[in-house]
Amino acid sequence: MSAADDLAAGLRALATALAAWPAKSAIIGGIAVCALGHVRLTKDVDATVDGTHTEIEPLLQALSQVQIVPRVSDAVAFARRRYVLLLEHAPTHTPIDVSLAFVPWEIKALGQTTSVEFEGVRIRVPTPENLIIYKLVAFRPKDVEDATVLAQLHHKDIDFARVRRVLEEFCAVLEDETRLAMLDRIEASTHL
Secondary structure (H helix, E strand, O other), X not given: OOHHHHHHHXXXXXXXXXXXXXXXXXXXXXXXXXXXXXXXXXOOEEXXXXXXXXXXXXXXXXXXXXXXXXXXXXXXXXXXXXXXXXXXXXXXXXXXXXXXXXXXXXXXXXXXOEEEEEOOEEEEEOOHHHHHHHXXXXXXXXXXXXXXHHHHHHHHHOOHHHHHHHHHHHHHHHOOOHHHHHHHHHHHHOOO
């Protein structure tokens, strides 16, 4: 199989498990960005699950039913400390990260997802507005690029004032307003 086929197989397995999981969830990261119109390369699958309605061990058991297994030795302890399960789709070795969402805006974002088809797989993804927030919280160069392109593609549907309010909370905790300055530049780029 090709790398694209491997990625699609990992995504299909994760989507199957999450569709059956009782807590709200969404595919985030590069696949969600692609599904919302920005074609770019990605090598992994990122998702988030409502952590307020999820216990780690049962989630791992459900994921193992579709051959998604831990890629670190003590995945449960790691997830309890870092709120993320580091996994892989065993047949293809596709890396899969499943974040546990506890922050109020994340829980709200999980209630505002939309169902789309990507590479023949039905997935739930955040709204462009919420995905921009995810990307600006992560704030790596690729995330900033993704946020910029998503804003340009979907600017008519984005409440930039809301994005700012959510980011202000993160910036206050981090004591760093760099993300807000970047949001200003991103919003300005939608008016060009």
